[in-house]
Amino acid sequence: MTETIAVTTWHLEQNAAADVVPVAAPDGLDLRVVRAELIGPEFARFLYTAVGGPWTWTDRLPWTYAQWQDWLAKEGLETWVAWVSGTPAGYVQLEPHRDGEVEIAYFGLLPHFIGKxxxxxxxxxxxxxxxxxxxxxxxxxxxxxxxxxTCSLDGPAALRTYQSRGLRIARTETSHQPATPPPGPWPGA
Structure with a gap:
């Protein structure tokens, strides 16, 4: 019998631009946030695995090159990358929907930059x-x-970070998933 764990998922939303709670960039870092306008599958997959590996992001690991291309070609999809001293530190990916909803499809930091x-x-x-x-x-x-x-498998500060930037919980659900170890940033990590 496969071991399962309870996973809580929080669905959050923000209904007005005025609800964004800004926060200044940390002092002392050569930080730039840049839109990756020519992003390809290689870099997109790198960001996904480097950020999501510690938190059990596995849904896109089996994607083919063509599936990544199709995803990245979606009208209005944007990937914004945080760079610290020329090094990718994290990203936020925006996925628009035709009804005017914009989903933060992925957001997070590479492990080296967490807590800074x-x-x-x-x-x-x-x-x-x-x-x-x-x-x-x-x-x-x-x-x-x-x-x-976000879910209970994500980083321990994830829910608090979303709420502190002005997002509110719209609904919560709990499911049971197979207990799998986080994949790390590359196979076998």
């Missing part, structure tokens, strides 16, 4: 970009809501 005050700043920046996404993609409807979900 970058997460709140990057998330607030990403939220602001979600609200002004139609300015960069005129074919999209105006943003009416920004959503994200």
């Amino acid at each position: 005050g970058l997460g709140g700043h990057l998330l607030a920046y990403g939220l602001q970009r979600a609200w002004d996404l139609p300015d960069r993609h005129p074919a999209l409807p105006p943003t009416r809501k920004v959503t994200v979900h």
